[in-house]
Amino acid sequence: MAADRGDARAVAGGAAMNGRVWLARVAGLFRKDRAGYLEEEIGTHIEMLAAEYTARGMAGPDAHTAARRDLGNATSFQEQYREQSGLPLLENFWRDLKFAARTLRRNPVFTLSCTATLAVGLGAMTTVLCVVSAFLWKPLPYASPERLVAIKQVDPRKGLWPFSEPAWLDLDQRARSLQTVAAYAKVQLALTGAGDSEMIPAAAVTPSFFPLFGVAPIGGRVFSGLPKEVVIGRTLWERRWQGNRAVVGRAIALDGESYTVVGIADLPHDLLPGSEVLIPLTPKTTESRTAHSIEAVGRLAEGVSAAQARAELAVIAASMAGQSPQSDGGWSLHLIPLSDELIGPRTSGMIWMIFGAVTFLWLLACVNVAGLQLARNICRRHEMQTRQALGASPSRLFGQTLTENSVLAVAGSLGGTVLAELALQAVRGFAADSWPRMAQVELTFPTVGLALLIMFATTFFFTAFTGRPAGLRGGREISRRASGRDALIVAQVVIATVLALCAGLLWQSFLRLEAVDPGFDPDRILTVQVSLPSGTYDDVRRVAFFREAESRLARLPGIVSAGATNIAPFSGDGTANRFRLAADVASSEYRSAAWRAVTPGFFATLGIPLKRGRLFTERDANGSAEVVILSESMARKFWPNQDPIGQRLLWGRSGSPKTILGIVGDLRDLAVDAPPVPTMFRPYAQLSDAPMALVIRSKADPLAVIGDVRKQIGAIDRNAALTFQPLRLAMSKTILRPRVSLTIMAAFAFVALITAAFGLYGLISYRVNQRQQEIGMRLALGAPPGSVRWAVQKRCLMLVCAGLAAGLPLAYGLSMLMKSLLYETQPAQPAAYGMVSLVFGGVALAASYGPARRASRLDPAAAIRHD
Amino acid sequence: MKATKSEVPYGTLDLMILKTLANMGSLHGFGIARRIEQVAEGSLALNQGTIYPALLRLEQKGWIRSDWGLSENNRRARFYSVTKLGEKKLADEESKWQQTVAMLARLLGVRQ
Numbered sequence: 009m010a011a012d013r014g015d016a017r018a019v020a021g022g023a024a025m026n027g028r029v030w031l032a033r034v035a036g037l038f039r040k041d042r043a044g045y046l047e048e049e050i051g052t053h054i055e056m057l058a059a060e061y062t063a064r065g066m067a068g069p070d071a072h073t074a075a076r077r078d079l080g081n082a083t084s085f086q087e088q089y090r091e092q093s094g095l096p097l098l099e100n101f102w103r104d105l106k107f108a109a110r111t112l113r114r115n116p117v118f119t120l121s122c123t124a125t126l127a128v129g130l131g132a133m134t135t136v137l138c139v140v141s142a143f144l145w146k147p148l149p150y151a152s153p154e155r156l157v158a159i160k161q162v163d164p165r166k167g168l169w170p171f172s173e174p175a176w177l178d179l180d181q182r183a184r185s186l187q188t189v190a191a192y193a194k195v196q197l198a199l200t201g202a203g204d205s206e207m208i209p210a211a212a213v214t215p216s217f218f219p220l221f222g223v224a225p226i227g228g229r230v231f232s233g234l235p236k237e238v239v240i241g242r243t244l245w246e247r248r249w250q251g252n253r254a255v256v257g258r259a260i261a262l263d264g265e266s267y268t269v270v271g272i273a274d275l276p277h278d279l280l281p282g283s284e285v286l287i288p289l290t291p292k293t294t295e296s297r298t299a300h301s302i303e304a305v306g307r308l309a310e311g312v313s314a315a316q317a318r319a320e321l322a323v324i325a326a327s328m329a330g331q332s333p334q335s336d337g338g339w340s341l342h343l344i345p346l347s348d349e350l351i352g353p354r355t356s357g358m359i360w361m362i363f364g365a366v367t368f369l370w371l372l373a374c375v376n377v378a379g380l381q382l383a384r385n386i387c388r389r390h391e392m393q394t395r396q397a398l399g400a401s402p403s404r405l406f407g408q409t410l411t412e413n414s415v416l417a418v419a420g421s422l423g424g425t426v427l428a429e430l431a432l433q434a435v436r437g438f439a440a441d442s443w444p445r446m447a448q449v450e451l452t453f454p455t456v457g458l459a460l461l462i463m464f465a466t467t468f469f470f471t472a473f474t475g476r477p478a479g480l481r482g483g484r485e486i487s488r489r490a491s492g493r494d495a496l497i498v499a500q501v502v503i504a505t506v507l508a509l510c511a512g513l514l515w516q517s518f519l520r521l522e523a524v525d526p527g528f529d530p531d532r533i534l535t536v537q538v539s540l541p542s543g544t545y546d547d548v549r550r551v552a553f554f555r556e557a558e559s560r561l562a563r564l565p566g567i568v569s570a571g572a573t574n575i576a577p578f579s580g581d582g583t584a585n586r587f588r589l590a591a592d593v594a595s596s597e598y599r600s601a602a603w604r605a606v607t608p609g610f611f612a613t614l615g616i617p618l619k620r621g622r623l624f625t626e627r628d629a630n631g632s633a634e635v636v637i638l639s640e641s642m643a644r645k646f647w648p649n650q651d652p653i654g655q656r657l658l659w660g661r662s663g664s665p666k667t668i669l670g671i672v673g674d675l676r677d678l679a680v681d682a683p684p685v686p687t688m689f690r691p692y693a694q695l696s697d698a699p700m701a702l703v704i705r706s707k708a709d710p711l712a713v714i715g716d717v718r719k720q721i722g723a724i725d726r727n728a729a730l731t732f733q734p735l736r737l738a739m740s741k742t743i744l745r746p747r748v749s750l751t752i753m754a755a756f757a758f759v760a761l762i763t764a765a766f767g768l769y770g771l772i773s774y775r776v777n778q779r780q781q782e783i784g785m786r787l788a789l790g791a792p793p794g795s796v797r798w799a800v801q802k803r804c805l806m807l808v809c810a811g812l813a814a815g816l817p818l819a820y821g822l823s824m825l826m827k828s829l830l831y832e833t834q835p836a837q838p839a840a841y842g843m844v845s846l847v848f849g850g851v852a853l854a855a856s857y858g859p860a861r862r863a864s865r866l867d868p869a870a871a872i873r874h875d
Numbered sequence: 876m877k878a879t880k881s882e883v884p885y886g887t888l889d890l891m892i893l894k895t896l897a898n899m900g901s902l903h904g905f906g907i908a909r910r911i912e913q914v915a916e917g918s919l920a921l922n923q924g925t926i927y928p929a930l931l932r933l934e935q936k937g938w939i940r941s942d943w944g945l946s947e948n949n950r951r952a953r954f955y956s957v958t959k960l961g962e963k964k965l966a967d968e969e970s971k972w973q974q975t976v977a978m979l980a981r982l983l984g985v986r987q
Contacts, residue, residue, distance in 0.1 A: 032935035045953065046927060052952045053905045053923065059948055080922025088928040092935070 036094040046089055054079065100404070104411035112415060118384055119416070121770035122377045125763050126420025126463070129373030131427025132759060134451070134459040136366040138432055140359055142449040148278055148347055149448070150221050155308040157186075158349035159321065161300060164338035169300040173291035175328060175336065176304050180291075182324045185317035186306040190217040191289055193302045194280065198714045198732045199248075201261040205711030207737055208244065209282040210262075211275075212289035212302075220307055221276040223286075228256035228271030231288045238267040241275040244284035262287070263732050264718030277447040278350060279305075281440060297335035305346060318343050350445065358749060365756040370462070372503065372760055376767030378470045379496045381413070383774035410471045417467040421460055425451070428459075439748070494807055497771050501811020501848055502818065504764035508844045509819035510826065511757030517831040518750045521743055524832075526577070527675030527684065529615040532568075533735035534710035535576040536702040536717060541727040547696040551630070553724060554692065554700055558609050560720045561704055566713045568705040571609030572692060576701035577677035578738035587688070588658040589646060590665065601642055602687040605695040611672060613705045621653045621670025628669075628691040634659075635691060636666040642686035643671045657688075666690070680739060681746050681831050703735070710734045746831065765851060772804050772855035776863070783863040793864035800860040801853055808852040812845050882920055888929050890972060893965045896939060896957045903944070903952035904930065930955055938964050 057075035062068060076082070112119040147153045160168040161175060171179070171191065180189045192213040199208050217223070218230045223239075231237050238260065249255040259266045267287065275283055291302060308317055321341040328336045385392075392405060400408075429451055439446040540553065554572045561570035575581050586598040608624045610616075619640055628635050636657060643652050656665040674684035692700070706713045714732050721728050779800060786796050823835035883891075895910050896902060902910065907930075908923040915921075933939045938961035946952040957965065 026936070028937050029932075029935045032937075036935075048951060049904055049927065049953050050924070052903065052946055052950045053908075055950055056905045056946060056948060057923075078922075079924040082924055085922070085924040085928055088925075089931055092928055092931050 033093070033095050046086065050079065050082070100407065101411060104408050105415065107408065108412040108415045111412065115384070117770060117773055118380060119419075121766050122380055122416045123419045123423060125373045125376050125766050126416065127423025127427055128759055128763055129370045130420055130424025130459055130463055131431060132366050132756070133370050133462065134424060134428035134456060135431040135435065136362055137455040137459055138428065138449055138451060139435060139446075140363060141452065141455050142445050143351055143359055146445070148350075150276065150278075152307070153347065154345070155187075156220075156346035157306055157308060157314070157317070157343050158346050159189075159304040159306060160342040160344075162340045162342045168342060171302050171304045172297045172300050172335070173295035173302060174293050174297050174332075176291050176302055177293055178328050179304060179321075179324060179341070182327075183306070183317075183320060185309055185312045185320045187309040188216050188220045189304065189306040190214050190220045191291060191302040191304055192217055192280070193289060194283070195287075195731075196733055196737070197262040197285065197287070198264070198711045199260065199262055199285075200264065200711055200714055205709055205714070207711065207732075207734060208284045209280075210285045210287060211280050211283045212287050214289050214291070217286075217305075218273075220305065221279065223273050223276060225271035225273045227253045228269070230271055230273070232270070233288075235288060235290070236265065236267045237270045237288055238262065239271045239273050239286040240269055241284045241286075242272065245272045261715060263730065264715040277440070278445050279346075281445075281447065297332055314343060314345070361749075362752060362756075365753065369756060369760050369763065370466075373763055374466050374470055376500070376763060376770075377416070379500065379767060380770045380774065381470070382496070383771055383778070385409075406471075410468065413467050413471045414464070417463055421463055424459070424463075425456060428456075494775070497768065497775065497804075497807045498811045498814070500764060500768045500771060501808050502815040504761060504768055504848065505812055505815025505844055506819045506822060507757050507761040507764055508847070509816075509840060510822060511754055511761050512840050512844075513823055513826065513830055513833055513835065513837075514750055514754035514757060517833045518747065518754055520832045521681055521747060521750065524676070524680045524743075526677065526680055526739065527616060527673050528577070528677075530577070530735040530739050532706050532708070532710050533614065534704045534706060534713065534717070535579070535733050535735055535738065536704065536721075537576065537579070537731040537733075538700055538702060538721070539729040540699075540725065544727075547630070550700075551693050551696045553728075554607055554702075555626075556724050557702060557721055558607055560724070561702070561717060562609070564713065564716050564720065566707050566716065568707055569609055569613045570702060570704045571611070571613040572607040572700045572702050573610050574605040574692070574700055575677070576703065576733075576738070577614070577675070577735060578679075578742045579701065580742075582678050582685075585660050585688075587660065588663060590656045590658065599646065601646075602685045603690060604687060605690050605692045605700075607692045610689075610703065613703050614675075615705075616675060617673040619671045619673060620651075621668070623670060623672075624689075624691045626693075629693040630696070634664060634666045634694055635669045637670045637672055637689040638668060639684065639687040639689075640671055640674045641684050642688060645686050679742050681743060750831075768848070768851055769855040772807075772852055773859050776800055776804065776856045776859040780859075780863045783860070784869070787864065788869070797857075797860045797864045800863075801856045804852045804856040805849060808848050812848060816841055816845075881918060883922075883925070888925065889933060890965075890968050892926060892929055892933065893938060893957065893961060893968070896955055897962065897965055901942075901944075901954045901956040903946055903954050905946075905952070907955070933961070936964075937961075 054072065054075045057078060058068075058071040061071035061074050066074065148156060150156060159171070159179065161171055162168055170193075176189075176191050179186075180191075183189060190213065192211045195210050195212055196207050197210045199206050215231050215233065223230070225239065226242065228239075230239060240255070245251060245255065253272070255269050256271065258269050260269060261267075262285070273286075275286065277283075289302065308314065321343055325336075325339060325341045329339060395405060396402075432449055432451060435446060435449055538557075540550065545553065558570045558572060561567055575583060582602060583604070584600055584602045586600045588595075588598055606624070608626060608628070611618065611623050621637070623637065624635070636659070638652060646652075646657075647655070652668045653670065654668065656667050658664070659666050672689070675687070676682065676684050678685060702717075704710070704713065704717065711732075711734065717732075718730060721730060783796055783800065786799075787793065819841075820836055823830075827835055891911050892907055895907050895914075899906070899910060904926055905923075908921060908926055911926075912919065912921060930939070930941070934941055934955075938958060939955050940958055941953045941955045943951060944954040
């Protein structure tokens with residue numbers, strides 16, 4: 009016979025409940041009159057039975073007693089009936105829920121600390137999950153994203169490069185395994201004219217780019233093949249032209265040249281984060297095969313696998329190498345899914361680092377809450393003992409605790425989800441323009457679901473750990489656990505100390521990085537990369553070109569001064585050469601330093617201070633005495649305790665002597681977060697084979713002078729190609745990565761610190777609350793309230809001191825390991841250590857003050873009875 | 876408890892109630908208990924109260940239904956009767972029970 013028929017318990021437990029029974033029981037939840045039915049039915053039953061007995065001759069009362077006896081154990085079957093008529097689990101849960109809400113309301117400090125801690129932990133977790141899923145799991149929002157690929161040129165040493173224009177044309181013509189091939193190059197363009205001038209991130213793209221990424225114009229059209237056309241993105245369109253469609257057909261000035269707006273479109277932000285306009289890219293066979301400047305992307309033809317495409321690319325690479333062995337010999341082609349290309353190894357490394365940090369934060373939050381729970385369980389041991397004595401089963405007590413923790417978890421989840429939404433708004437704000445795939449990062453059901461799953465799994469896990477009723481343990485055990493709780497406070501202080509000091513160091517680094525002095529004044533400086541047409545310039549003409557350019561620009565009304573250098577600051581390039589000191593000419597020992605070829609106007613324009621000697625003039629020309637200027641660090645490094653001025657260094661392998669003219673201030677023109685590199689400056693007139701960049705200091709907005717600059721340079725040579733960039737922008741780009749990683753790490757450490765401080769506060773105030781009994785005892789024995797209070801607080805202070813004693817050395821060790829992350833920040837700072845000690849001492853005093861004061865004011869008799 | 880009476884065998888109460896209702900039509904709880912005891916001819920120790928959880932169980936499964944009515948002594952009582960589904964289930968359960976009994980009989984026969 010079926011098991012569900014027989015055993016009422018099995019059915020009540022729902023083990024074999026079919027749908028119909030389920031429905032009946034759910035309905036039963038809302039039909040509380042069932043119990044009344046039973047009363048009445050049983051009443052009738054007893055009456056009838058008693059009537060029968062009376063008829064057999066029994067006396068009335070006896071008949072009723074006999075009838076009741078026949079009925080059996082009324083409590084038992086009534087209970088069974090009640091359990092069956094509804095869903096006992098659910099009803100218990102509902103009762104527990106109401107009880108939990110009541111208890112939690114009565115302990116606001118506990119409830120708030122737990123909820124806040126969980127909310128912060130879960131908020132961070134959800135945010136990171138959303139970011140990670142946007143990066144790693146979300147498919148690209150373009151048609152058949154799995155077939156989108158990026159293709160790179162690979163040099164013989166396995167280095168990956170963008171394509172040269174002729175190589176891309178080869179690829180475009182020959183690749184049959186690719187349905188579409190497109191090329192793009194990210195550029196910065198200065199938008200001038202209507203409204204404020206601004207630098208806008210942009211991309212030059214081939215016409216095939218539009219169908220590849222489904223970029224359809226929302227107004228106007230895409231490129232027709234004519235040069236100087238521009239498609240503007242929706243954000244720029246709405247920002248600059250308030251969404252007015254009349255802008256189509258108008259001319260706008262980009263980098264001082266006139267472009268016609270042909271269309272408006274939503275640009276593919278995953279590929280081109282932050283880009284606001286597209287201009288045509290027309291690769292030419294006449295371009296150099298060694299200039300790797302354009303990115304190749306494509307879509308695999310239907311039914312073609314990546315492996316098949318790679319095989320074809322190998323053939324194409326071989327034929328390219330055969331045709332142009334000089335440039336392409338030994339090179340190959342590399343094909344990867346576009347989604348992988350967009351993430352890049354560096355970004356994914358950073359993501360996993362953040363993931364680690366957030367996991368740590370989450371565990372910290374859980375441990376915090378668990379600590380609070382432990383403390384509270386001990387406070388509630390009387391309650392638990394009483395309930396157990398009254399017959400509550402351990403599983404019911406566990407269920408009760410679990411319900412209570414679930415209420416906390418739900419509150420924490422709500423708070424966490426709100427925090428995550430806020431955090432994601434911030435992420436969209438600051439990362440959308442610099443990282444791919446961040447513009448659309450948002451809360452999604454799967455990620456929130458996953459976060460909640462983690463939340464409830466950990467809740468259950470920690471409840472199983474801490475939620476066991478502490479009821480029936482002996483007194484000795486409880487006192488042992490009290491010392492365990494003290495250890496918890498000490499551990500909490502250790503964690504908080506380490507976090508506080510690390511967060512402080514990271515934050516300090518961040519501030520230093522923001523305020524770094526590059527050794528010159530980058531404000532209002534415009535750099536102009538100049539490419540002169542090849543073949544028409546010799547050294548003399550090149551020097552003449554820049555001299556002419558400098559003097560023409562300096563005469564412009566909006567410009568303060570102009571100079572030129574072979575390496576524009578923060579352009580990412582650098583040059584170095586070896587040299588010998590005149591003193592060690594006999595030896596074959598070479599030294600090495602960076603060098604720059606600069607015009608006389610360079611130092612003044614950038615505001616690099618002259619420390620000793622003199623700067624270059626027009627007279628330091630080709631044919632006159634060969635000269636060099638040193639940076640301060642160079643002078644210090646190679647001429648320690650000497651005056652290098654007038655001395656000579658032997659330049660390069662040829663060893664031709666250069667006289668040292670002067671010493672200028674150090675500059676960090678490669679990366680602001682690295683120390684200055686010893687540098688030698690040579691007059692451009694004496695070293696004129698380098699490609700040059702102009703540096704121009706404007707009176708106001710550097711972008712405002714772009715049109716004039718283009719006009720003046722064009723007047724000297726209309727074939728000179730110019731690329732503009734404000735120096736400030738280049739500088740902020742070089743510190744973007746360290747800045748972002750510092751911000752993130754500091755933010756995490758800070759949040760973790762707050763979490764730890766919360767936990768510490770909660771633990772201490774609980775600890776003190778628990779001692780109310782002892783406090784009452786002391787008061788009853790006549791101790792003055794003040795001294796009792798102080799005794800309690802002193803104990804807490806001692807615990808904090810113990811934590812500091814362990815935490816400070818640990819933080820010191822950790823900060824030594826963090827050295828590489830820090831920027832111009834001393835790892836060990838006595839002031840910071842003192843500060844942290846004071847703060848945690850303060851937290852201890854503040855957390856213990858309230859409860860201790862309350863306890864010392866209580867009626868001693870009441871305090872003794874407190875549990 | 877008298878030694879001659881046996882407890883209600885595990886899992887048989889529901890079947891007894893169902894069969895009783897199928898034979899007798901509509902009955903109240905007392906009537907069902909009385910009828911089962913009569914059929915058992917004093918060989919069964921039935922805690923009459925336990926039929927009420929069993930009745931609820933059967934009703935939740937949809938095998939029986941109940942209506943209020945007046946008892947012989949003019950008290951309000953719930954009268955239970957078998958539904959269509961209950962009749963079908965009863966047939967199933969009866970044949971299952973027969974099989975079990977037959978199987979047990981064979982088993983016990985072998986043992987002897």
